Amino acid sequence: MPAWLLAVAAAAVIAFAIVWLEFSGSSSPGLARDYEDCVERVQAQSSPGEEANSGLTGCGARFAGRRKAEGGYTYYDFMQDRKFDIAGPNPTVEERKAIDREYIGYLETQRREAISAALAKQQNDMLRADIESAQGPAGPPLALVPDSVPIPVPRRVAEQREKARLCAEDALRCTLSKLSTVVKDAFASSPKTKN
Numbered sequence: 299m300p301a302w303l304l305a306v307a308a309a310a311v312i313a314f315a316i317v318w319l320e321f322s323g324s325s326s327p328g329l330a331r332d333y334e335d336c337v338e339r340v341q342a343q344s345s346p347g348e349e350a351n352s353g354l355t356g357c358g359a360r361f362a363g364r365r366k367a368e369g370g371y372t373y374y375d376f377m378q379d380r381k382f383d384i385a386g387p388n389p390t391v392e393e394r395k396a397i398d399r400e401y402i403g404y405l406e407t408q409r410r411e412a413i414s415a416a417l418a419k420q421q422n423d424m425l426r427a428d429i430e431s432a433q434g435p436a437g438p439p440l441a442l443v444p445d446s447v448p449i450p451v452p453r454r455v456a457e458q459r460e461k462a463r464l465c466a467e468d469a470l471r472c473t474l475s476k477l478s479t480v481v482k483d484a485f486a487s488s489p490k491t492k493n
Contacts, residue, residue: 332371332387333361361387373397378404 330336340353363371363384373382373389378401384393465472 330357330360332365333357333363334365336361362389363387375401377401380404 330339336357337354340350340357344350344353363373363386365387366372366383371384371387373384373393374380375382375397380400382389382393382397382400384390389397461472461475
């Protein structure tokens, strides 16, 4: 086997050992598996102060999920003020889509509730205005007097008006009635009947 091949194999074994040690025993925050692990590594490596705060902020930016005590991870969506169970330290694409669908539903519910509240307020304001107007001053009492009072007409005049109306409607009947009245008056004034 050539020497150069042996040198490349030795370098590869050394590089593998370094990487193995780095992953297994290192406390580097860059190699953390989740948020809690990252926080532990930052706290172990840095002294309290701005450096630790920036390291913790970096952990929060790298890992969206938080480890649950019973296992698994949870993601807190501050827009919905709600937690979602996720498979790993960060939501997968499918989990993100599901969270987004839930957010759309949340917004729709918020919109309906806002419309409902506005409608209820409007109805309450209208009812309050109706009650206030009903409780206002009563004003002057109502007079229960008819606008026009018919003037009483003597009975004889009323009969004459009725006859005149009937004559206007049925001229033949009226003519016969007048003829009959004239004949009666003629016989009543004749000398034979005066005996």
